[in-house]
Amino acid sequence: MNKKLKVIIVITAIIASVAGIIGGGLMYSQDNSDFQGLAGKRILIAYYSYSGNTKAVAEKIQSYTAGDIFEIKPKKAYPSNYNDVVNIAQKEKSEGAKPELIENGNTEGYDIIFIGTPVWWYTMASPVRTFLSVNNFDGKTIVPFCTHGGGGESSTYTDIQKLVPKAEVKAGYTSYERSAKDADIKKWIDEALRQGKDKI
Ligand SMILES: Cc1cc2nc3c(=O)[nH]c(=O)nc-3n(C[C@H](O)[C@H](O)[C@H](O)COP(=O)(O)O)c2cc1C
Numbered sequence: 772m773n774k775k776l777k778v779i780i781v782i783t784a785i786i787a788s789v790a791g792i793i794g795g796g797l798m799y800s801q802d803n804s805d806f807q808g809l810a811g812k813r814i815l816i817a818y819y820s821y822s823g824n825t826k827a828v829a830e831k832i833q834s835y836t837a838g839d840i841f842e843i844k845p846k847k848a849y850p851s852n853y854n855d856v857v858n859i860a861q862k863e864k865s866e867g868a869k870p871e872l873i874e875n876g877n878t879e880g881y882d883i884i885f886i887g888t889p890v891w892w893y894t895m896a897s898p899v900r901t902f903l904s905v906n907n908f909d910g911k912t913i914v915p916f917c918t919h920g921g922g923g924e925s926s927t928y929t930d931i932q933k934l935v936p937k938a939e940v941k942a943g944y945t946s947y948e949r950s951a952k953d954a955d956i957k958k959w960i961d962e963a964l965r966q967g968k969d970k971i
Pocket residue numbers: 819820821822823824825826856857858860861888889890891892893894918919920921922923947948949
């Protein structure tokens with residue numbers, strides 16, 4: 772090996788190790804041991820998504836937490852026409868509708884449940900209302916997240932807490948459409964699990 776090549780290898784090794792130290796705080800592994808609040812906990816990520824935005828965030832959370840993932844699906848699928856869904860959702864909100872799900876899912880055995888929803892008419896989508904009503908959340912920790920089209924989370928998280936009064940609902944992660952950033956999601960997971968109820 773010539774001298775020049777050796778120098779290049781040494782410099783590359785130094786750069787790689789420095790980058791590892793600096794980036795260490797942001798490198799999260801599949802075994803979730805980088806998140807203090809998740810240690811030894813059984814984790815579920817349950818979400819509903821009509822057009823894929825919330826699903827994308829849910830899948831990121833799953834990859835960082837190594838939890839189980841469950842897609843909430845209504846028995847009667849919503850129409851693909853946007854205006855039709857908007858009208859149906861408005862009616863469902865005013866009635867507090869809880870549309871039947873293909874599968875109710877099961878929260879037994881989980882300690883921390885991430886719940887994801889698009890914002891529909893300033894609150895959670897109706898299938899999420901069903902999921903929260905048919906499962907048991909007593910004594911469990913809920914970490915909510917939502918995606919929206921410009922209006923923010925509105926009443927989404929406070930409405931979730933009302934449906935599950937015996938659960939502790941942590942601070943939510945709110946993002947616009949597909950704008951969620953990996954580093955922000957990781958920071959939120961870390962911080963949300965250290966916060967009390969008052970941070971909703
Ligand atoms: C029925 C319906 C109602 C909506 N209501 C709101 C709203 O109140 N506030 C808002 O910011 N966005 C609203 N949006 C936009 C969605 O929250 C946004 O596009 C979201 O990212 C969609 O997530 P998804 O792809 O997971 O379904 C609404 C969309 C639909 C279809």
